[in-house]
Amino acid sequence: MDKIKLIIDGKEIIADKGTTILSAAKDNGIEIPTLCHSDRVALYGACGLCTVEAEGIPKLLRACSAKASDGMVIHTDSERVKKSRKIALELLMSDHTGDCVGPCSLNCPAGTDCQGYVKLISQGNFHEAVALIKEKLPLPASIGRVCPHPCENACRRQMVEDSISIAYLKAFAADEDMKENTFVPEVAPDSGKKVAVIGGGPAGLTVSYFLRTKGHSVTIFDAMPYMGGMLRYGIPEYRLPKKIVEAEVQQIANLGVEMKNNVKIGKDISFETLRKEYDAVVVAIGAWSSLSMRCEGENLNGVVGGIDFLREVNEGKRPDIGNRVAIVGGGNTAMDACRTARRLGAEEVYVIYRRTRDEMPAEKIEIDEAEEEGVTFKFLTNPAEFIGEDGKVTSVKLQVMELGEPDSSGRRSPVPVEGKFETLPIDTAIMAIGQKVNTSGFEEIELNKKGIISANERTFRTSLEGVFAIGDATNRGASIAIEAIGEAEKASKVIDAYLFGMDIPYRKPFVSEKEVTPEMLKDKEKASRAEMPVMSAEKRVKTFDEIALGFTKEQAIAEASRCLECGCHDYHDCKLIKYANWYDIKPERFAGMKNIFPKETKLVSIERDQSKCILCGLCVRICDEVAKKGILGLVGRGFTTTIKPEFDNDDVISFCKDCHKCADACPTGALKIIEK
């Protein structure tokens, strides 16, 4: 066959005469996007994505049909081409209705594939579930127990009755996995690069896990005697047993991550030394100091910080807190502190909170369980002064509050009721009103206005070359563990690229989302949420043993089976979303009418969701030209064009031989093969 020579993207290419630009490019490793082209059917040219620019030709060419010719100079990635593809994708997306991923995953700061692992759990595939979780989160047994689960808060099953118990399912799968055949990730061959991670909490452990699996040599330096950070020293044993944290830390150590405890930067080793000796340094030191209230008497003995108190207990100490303990604050740390105080034997434990129960940031279950354990809530009060004798606190003067106008957080802000006070006699006051970062030893790094390490939110870089920072110690300060883990996982990719001299900032992937109303789910059969069995309140207050007793396999499988599977089955193979992410699209610019259809489910073994259809015509053409059935056709004109007949049409059933060729050809998730 005659050969021709042409240049594609600066690369000289020899191709057969008569070949298209698309296949000449493909044969030489250059992927030109297309949604409607298939070698199995005749040329079509609908999607307009494969456009390329040829020097000397004013019009853009469709690479699927334009023949490559001798001497052609083709650009597949010029600004004009990119703009053209981008607008095509934006237009397509503006009329594409579907959820790429479920709201659970979208709301998870670490982007864990909740729907995916819940599905695997529902099938009893616990190891596979853990493998999937660990693509984003290497501490599932720990996090599954303590996470305030933004995933569940977003779960659409709430519109039916209750969210899926995603967090506990995750812990369940991880516990099962740890019993035997524990999942071990593949570790890439040694890269020869060395990374120092300062801080062995959720962020530090996570970044170490992912950097290690990428083949880098990683050492964690931690000031405390054991790894785990706040998971170990902030969260009480009854919620997260130390042995669980230890086991997960051990799994990471087993990958070859070196762990050095009792090392304080600036004291035992200088930050400068680390920077010199390692190719990259990751600062993940957390926020380990309690915030003060700046109220009188705060320095009295017996007034302690919430996380300081919890750390002491978690270190195995049993501080003498007396019989009457007041905890100030309404968050999860306050709940951990009050419940720990009860377990230490305090009979009268009060939570002093300046708003009401409805405004409490703590998990509802934590509040309920604290109440069951005999904690008294003093809402709408705020410490005005700690009063002491001989330098030790004896009572607290409380300012009575009322709720005023909503503040910036949307919660009604508390205002003092003038002149109204009460006094509460106490032995210990625990201030659980927030955490701050202790940056001593890291003076060279630029801090933000709040005195927190400033790190770029997409590159995780600090002001110092080669120094990255993640987790509670950065930007907005302390948050939940999964937030720090999410940052760590993203940072690991950026750092990996950095170690090879590349700068690839994190970019939030574009996904398609759809509005769902309870009305749309009204036909779903109700199935109540599996409640986690817990130890009785009487027993609980006498021990630090874990109060959650765990799901049985049957419970876990049944619970996981409640999942509505909101996310698209085709997300990982969908060409539309793949290309959408190549071009940083913004379809909301073209927001307008959308073609929305009900799902068609009756036919043979294919479910069709035309709301996701992009009218590439592949199903129609494959059915006609390959399957030789010709059942499908395009009907209507312009924007209202659809594919008919409906898949739940009886006539289709009599003709279709259920060959699935249409579904296999579909570039999006519009056609789904279902098991009958």
Place this chain on the structure above:
Amino acid sequence: MRIVVGKGSCGFAAGAGRVYSALENLIDDKSVLSITGCIGMCFLEPIVDIYEGEKLLRRLVKVTENDAENIIIAVKNNDFSLVDNLTISEKDEEFLTKQTRIALRHCGIINPESIDDYTNDNGYKALRKVLTSMSPEDVIEEIKISGLAGRGGAGFPTWFKWNAARNSKGDEKYLICNADEGDPGAFMDRAVIESDPHTLIEGMLIGAYAIGAKEAVVYVRAEYPLAIIRLEKAIKDAEEKGFIGKNILGSAFSCSFRIKAGAGAFVCGEETALIESLEGSRGMPRLKPPFPAEAGYWHKPSNINNVETFANVSWIILNGGKKFSAMGTEDSKGTKVFALTGKIRRGGLVEIPMGKTLRDVIFDIGGGIKNDAKFKAVQMGGPSGGCIPEELLDTVIDYKKLSATGAIMGSGGMVVMSDSTCMVNMAKFFLDFTTKESCGKCVHCRIGTKRMLEILTRITEGKGKDGDIELLEELCLGIKDGALCGLGQTAPNPVLTTLKYFKDEYVSHINEKKCLAKECASLLTYSINPEKCVGCSLCSKKCPTQAISGEIKKTFSIDTEKCIKCGQCKAACRFGAVNVD
């Protein structure tokens, strides 16, 4: 003497059918009465011509059935004073006398249903000449000399297409006539088929001979029933006379003819969509290349030309290509037919040599704007074309010069607009058309034009946003670059040209929520001027929503909450008391 009634679609619409019947009922010698097609002066229909032999004695216009008796008396007595009031004015006669008619040379003169009328006027002589003395190559050469270019809009040299089809390998070739005239306001092709079907047939036969086709197909929209009936009869008559069929005029050339009635999809005017439709598939454009000359109908070499293109062919063969190319400009040869519509005083079909200006057509022939209103712009080329503003009225009619304005020559639709036309609303009208006529195949056209229409709609409703103009511009360029076929690629033109020449109107809709032409109802407020209102209550009686109230002989007022801005009050008021802001 002969009485000839203009029975084209335009004549019928104005009442020519009733006029003809009235004459037929009253006349004793039926042979005196005959018909012709479209005379071209649609604004004067129904038209009745009175001939003595070939000489036109009187042209009677705006005739009604009540005039039939007087006409017959006048003809009988050879005294036309009775119908003086119906006789065309000298000024109106200029509409025809200022034209140069080639494609329309028989229109309004011969009886379209009589093959003898056609042959008596040199009909089929060109075919005879071609078959007896010219090789296909000679024919193509003659067409090349003439400079004839595709009159459907693209303006591609006809000889080049014929030559490509001739040179394509294969024994089976097709000649197709695109008579799927779909531009709003365009009716040139309909007029040719209804008025002179044999000219089309003859032109096609010559084309078929030139490219080596044995089958000719006319793809005509089903919305042209009269054209189809007359074409069917013409084909039958031509077959009987041996102009169509085997060994035409005793030559080795054979060609069959058929009509395919299209179901009325605008996109089927796009040649590859037309072919799909001919083959019985959904009318959706194919990718080009391959071009139809290589792989067209049934993937065989095919040539497609528009009606007007073929209508020029026999004239060129008889008169020589040189005579044709003597008319026009450097770039564009011969004549062009335009359908003049809109707010024009004299609307109808105009054929003039290329090189005349738009002002010649609109003011000299068309007589300017109705009711002496101010000219604003002319939309050329329908939904694929663009508007040309007043300052460019001296642009000469020439493919390149017209394209330079952002509009196109197009197939010949000329919609004239006055200052009461809102240009944003006009662009919206055409986009509405395009979205409805998009076949839905390619993304840019299917979704892009829809989004453009949505943006235009919100602008005309006073909901336009900052950045909408930029978004429109981006969409326009994106669609031009990305759409699969001509329909999509040209769909943004009405928006692009209105943005180019009338951006201020977009800006005032968006920023000030004002429609300068006072056409966009959502942006108008109706009120009654107390100084002019005499309290006659007519407006209140006309108001369909009872939004106007008042006491007789006192000032009336409009409840703006109830007002639906239909404008009936303004139209009804005899004192100019209704204000629109």
